[in-house]
Amino acid sequence: MHQSSPAGRSGAVSADGVDAAGAAVTEQSPRRTGAARRRLVAFARRLGRERGAATAEYAVATMAAVGFAGLLVVILRGDEVRGILTDLVRNALTVG
Numbered sequence: 001m002h003q004s005s006p007a008g009r010s011g012a013v014s015a016d017g018v019d020a021a022g023a024a025v026t027e028q029s030p031r032r033t034g035a036a037r038r039r040l041v042a043f044a045r046r047l048g049r050e051r052g053a054a055t056a057e058y059a060v061a062t063m064a065a066v067g068f069a070g071l072l073v074v075i076l077r078g079d080e081v082r083g084i085l086t087d088l089v090r091n092a093l094t095v096g
Helices: 030-050 053-076 079-093
Strands: none
Touching: 053 079
């Protein structure tokens, strides 16, 4: 059975609830239908804005981690830092 738009919008409706095309007319609250449609549209817009956001956040975090690792490699290759770390390990392993 085909459902048409609410009475009054589709044209003439007979007393038995059938419009001129022979389709049954059902009453729906326009306010209710409009509110549901607005919620659906708002939800779809939010999804559209968020698409790819998680991937971009992971990319930024990965690049920050790579940059930090590179900085640590440069610092730890220096002779002073290597000497400090060697002395630290030597002192930790000596007893007494």
